[in-house]
Amino acid sequence: MRNVTKDNITDAFLGYIGKDTDPRLREVLAALARHLHAFVKEVDLTHAEWEKGIEMLEWAGEISDKERHEMVLLSDLLGVSSLVDMVNTVPGGTSSSVLGPFHISGAPPIPLGFDMKRHYPGKVLLAQGVVRDIEGVPIQDATIDIWQTAPNGLYSSQDPEQDTYSFHGIQTVGADGRYAFTTIKPVSYEVPTDGPGGALLYATKRHAWRPSHLHFIVKAEGYRTLVSEIFAADDPYLDQDAVFGVREDLVMHYQDMPAGTFPNQGFDLSGKVEGSWLKVDFDLTLVREDD
Numbered sequence: 208m209r210n211v212t213k214d215n216i217t218d219a220f221l222g223y224i225g226k227d228t229d230p231r232l233r234e235v236l237a238a239l240a241r242h243l244h245a246f247v248k249e250v251d252l253t254h255a256e257w258e259k260g261i262e263m264l265e266w267a268g269e270i271s272d273k274e275r276h277e278m279v280l281l282s283d284l285l286g287v288s289s290l291v292d293m294v295n296t297v298p299g300g301t302s303s304s305v306l307g308p309f310h311i312s313g314a315p316p317i318p319l320g321f322d323m324k325r326h327y328p329g330k331v332l333l334a335q336g337v338v339r340d341i342e343g344v345p346i347q348d349a350t351i352d353i354w355q356t357a358p359n360g361l362y363s364s365q366d367p368e369q370d371t372y373s374f375h376g377i378q379t380v381g382a383d384g385r386y387a388f389t390t391i392k393p394v395s396y397e398v399p400t401d402g403p404g405g406a407l408l409y410a411t412k413r414h415a416w417r418p419s420h421l422h423f424i425v426k427a428e429g430y431r432t433l434v435s436e437i438f439a440a441d442d443p444y445l446d447q448d449a450v451f452g453v454r455e456d457l458v459m460h461y462q463d464m465p466a467g468t469f470p471n472q473g474f475d476l477s478g479k480v481e482g483s484w485l486k487v488d489f490d491l492t493l494v495r496e497d498d
């Protein structure tokens with residue numbers, strides 16, 4: 208097109224897409240261009256603002272590496288990651304929620320009843336539940352990849368004081384679908400603020416806090432993989448998660464358990480917990496791949 212104007216530039220872009228382009232790629236790119244062009248026109252974007260946006264993206268690229276994924280953080284802070292979760296959620300299963308940038312692959316297998324708390328201070332938290340399908344039938348051999356922060360609010364990849372896989376582990380459930388482990392109560396923490404994600408929060412007077420949570424990825428053959436997290440009902444940031452990850456069905460309640468009631472078998476800590484402890488029961492529901 209020779210006489211490109213602000214009224215025909217979107218059609219010009221669509222016209223440039225080659226005939227043999229993958230149809231889904233065409234659909235996604237065409238919609239992206241329509242929305243981006245409409246956005247520029249709606250806000251009368253200035254050159255300075257456009258440059259600022261490009262600078263933010265370049266900064267995100269510079270600050271990212273194998274362990275730091277600033278583009279993911281920007282997507283999280285803008286609510287895009289959560290929206291992608293929501294449009295891909297199939298009713299009936301446990302809601303999915305943001306993966307976040309701190310999952311590490313290769314976590315060690317942990318047996319049923321494993322203790323992730325180890326020498327860390329604080330009350331023992333026993334977390335357990337059943338992995339089921341939407342009819343309520345336990346799913347044998349499902350795996351649960353679990354990760355959380357240490358009591359200082361840092362993931363192992365952020366904290367030189369921790370071993371690589373501290374507070375990380377993968378448990379495989381048996382015929383009853385049951386998972387169970389002990390850990391400590393997760394804490395609220397701030398997402399990293401030393402990059403463009405932080406600049407975005409600062410400029411818009413937002414805080415960086417996430418309510419306390421336990422992350423997990425549940426996999427089972429024939430089922431959709433579930434990436435999610437569970438949150439504590441009493442957390443002060445539950446209604447203002449910086450990355451929009453909270454869903455009603457992901458809110459759990461800690462039960463305060465009196466001293467002397469910790470199960471005397473089935474856990475690494477059986478026979479070793481003297482004081483009061485915390486318990487959370489949380490079942491996880493997977494939907495079939497073809498649902």
Ligand code: BEZ
Binds near residue numbers: 308309
């Ligand atoms: C997290 O929960 O690990 C997380 C999620 C999104 C952004 C930063 C951290």
Ligand code: FE
Binds near residue numbers: 307309420422
């Ligand atoms: Fe997290």
